[in-house]
Amino acid sequence: MTTAKIIVIPGSTRSGSFNTRLGGAIANELSRLGATATRVNLADYPLPIFNQDDEAKSGAPENARKLATLIAGHHGVVLVNPEYNGSFSGLMKNTLDWLSRDVGVKVYQNRAFALAACSPGGLGGIRVLSHARDNLVSVGADVITPQLAVGNAHSAFDDDGNLIGERPVGLLQNMAGALIERAKLHVG
Ligand SMILES: Cc1cc2nc3c(=O)[nH]c(=O)nc-3n(C[C@H](O)[C@H](O)[C@H](O)COP(=O)(O)O)c2cc1C
DSSP: OOOOEEEEEESOOOTTOHHHHHHHHHHHHHHHTTOEEEEOOGGGSOOOOOOHHHHHHHOSOHHHHHHHHHHHTOSEEEEEEOOBTTBOOHHHHHHHHHHTSOSSSOTTSSSEEEEEEEOSSTTTTHHHHHHHHHHHHHTTOEEOSOOEEEOSGGGSBOTTSOBOSHHHHHHHHHHHHHHHHHHHTTOO
């Protein structure tokens, strides 16, 4: 059987982003469990704020098509979400909206999705996870139940970017294992 290929997409391009760091820990765990993990930096795919008039005039931007094509080469997707005012970062929501349009490939079908978040606060961004889940379900995506919210981000990682602590590590292993199993349903 082909190895499950999984793409990890953090919703922050901030230097020193905790969600990017968490994305790295997730990618490492996916690799340890035998998957092929790809990390994305959305700074490499800058997109205008979605406007339906612009879309009608020019179609989806080249970067939306490029990102969609990259995602289409994977069996699973992890969205790693900063929580802004209890919900999505504008960057993640704008990206997801563009990907739901005509970008040459149906991004939300034929692959498995998992959700993660990381925040300096104690709740770890748990509220954005429910918003992200609703968003993905509304476009018909296959979203696994196990998810990962990492709080107290300043002390959540060691110097090598590994998650610290039995509970977060257990949640990470659980989510990564479940995603690989679900992604394998979409292999080949
Ligand atoms: C506009 C704004 C709203 C925020 N709202 C929340 C929030 O609702 N919950 C939370 O836990 N953190 C909130 N934060 C703090 C972010 O979790 C924190 O800035 C985090 O580091 C952002 O993710 P990043 O490190 O990946 O860039 C907010 C930050 C900003 C800038």
